Amino acid sequence: MFRSNIVAMTGYTPGEQPRGEDVIKLNTNENPYPCSPTVKAAIGRVCQAGLQKYPDPSATEFREAAAELLASELPAITPEWILCGNGSDDLLTIITRALVDSGDHIRFPRPSYVLYDTLAAIQGAECDVVNFQADWTLSERFAKHCDKLRLAFLANPNSPSGTVLAADDVAKIATALPCPLVVDEAYVDFADGNCLSLVADNERVIITRTLSKSYALAGLRFGFAVAQPQVIAELGKVKDSYNCDALAIAGATAAIRDRAWFDRTRAAVLATRARLLAELRARGFECVDSQANFVWCQPPGGAPRALYEQLKAAGILVRYMDYGDCGDGLRITVGTDAQIDALLAKLDDLAP
Numbered sequence: 001m002f003r004s005n006i007v008a009m010t011g012y013t014p015g016e017q018p019r020g021e022d023v024i025k026l027n028t029n030e031n032p033y034p035c036s037p038t039v040k041a042a043i044g045r046v047c048q049a050g051l052q053k054y055p056d057p058s059a060t061e062f063r064e065a066a067a068e069l070l071a072s073e074l075p076a077i078t079p080e081w082i083l084c085g086n087g088s089d090d091l092l093t094i095i096t097r098a099l100v101d102s103g104d105h106i107r108f109p110r111p112s113y114v115l116y117d118t119l120a121a122i123q124g125a126e127c128d129v130v131n132f133q134a135d136w137t138l139s140e141r142f143a144k145h146c147d148k149l150r151l152a153f154l155a156n157p158n159s160p161s162g163t164v165l166a167a168d169d170v171a172k173i174a175t176a177l178p179c180p181l182v183v184d185e186a187y188v189d190f191a192d193g194n195c196l197s198l199v200a201d202n203e204r205v206i207i208t209r210t211l212s213k214s215y216a217l218a219g220l221r222f223g224f225a226v227a228q229p230q231v232i233a234e235l236g237k238v239k240d241s242y243n244c245d246a247l248a249i250a251g252a253t254a255a256i257r258d259r260a261w262f263d264r265t266r267a268a269v270l271a272t273r274a275r276l277l278a279e280l281r282a283r284g285f286e287c288v289d290s291q292a293n294f295v296w297c298q299p300p301g302g303a304p305r306a307l308y309e310q311l312k313a314a315g316i317l318v319r320y321m322d323y324g325d326c327g328d329g330l331r332i333t334v335g336t337d338a339q340i341d342a343l344l345a346k347l348d349d350l351a352p
């Protein structure tokens, strides 16, 4: 019944989403704090008005608010530079469907976001994988020409490492590449810089962002892409007409308008991240400096999988990732201080 590439693929496995309240959930990089209260108020107003009508297909309200916010960094930006999605995964799918045919190649680094493999597999495209170097930079191979190359993905900050390539380096990669480059900025709000300015100079750069992490709205499903208007117009042809629902549009718009909530929450996550890193290192973990809301680490004595299992049995869920010849490790989301204290106490319990 199915296309051969669908039968052959395994399908993306999301991090565990346990039901019930008693798990300390540090495995899928959600924000540990509740979202801005203005989000619930905005969603309530939409419910009150009724849901019988279709939503605005282009989420104008959100695009206007986002353009205003981004224009403080890049004055050229207007709503025509922005496309909204049902989470940024929706945008990654739209971009892949718009640019990549069966048999084409998609390039991305490893270890990185595993969904890129899945998007390529659905499309029947080949993965052109470039391993990160030991210091989490990319060799020139990442920008190398290849006739069949149609798209490159770069998560920046990267997951699972939390590392960042400087905007200047990403600009060089984008210029050298023979195809469009998606800079997946899902975690950029936890980093020191971003690549937004690149879209002004290069029509082949597409930035994607999400409200799932830094705005604590993983459950709402809302993301957006930024690129030059002619690129956004083409991508818009590929999306579902109503890919963002009325509740999500209203909630997301309220969220990005509440700058005080954002600044406060971001500062809390960054402070806990610094503490988590220091405490893990004090316990002999090897950790990479992180510019995201998680920490990638190897426990002392190896055996990250065994530690993952022990923590899980104790009701603390972290993410075990195995990248084969690129190694394995634990990716631990920055939780509340109380959650991180519980994790550290358990690690001390388990230590020989």
Ligand SMILES: *Cc1c(COP(=O)(O)O)cnc(C)c1O
Pocket: 029, 086, 087, 088, 089, 090, 113, 155, 159, 184, 186, 209, 210, 211, 212, 218, 222, 223
């Ligand atoms: C979480 C994540 C996304 C997708 O987030 P959505 O919830 O779909 O908006 C995209 N890229 C990376 C690297 C992520 O970690």
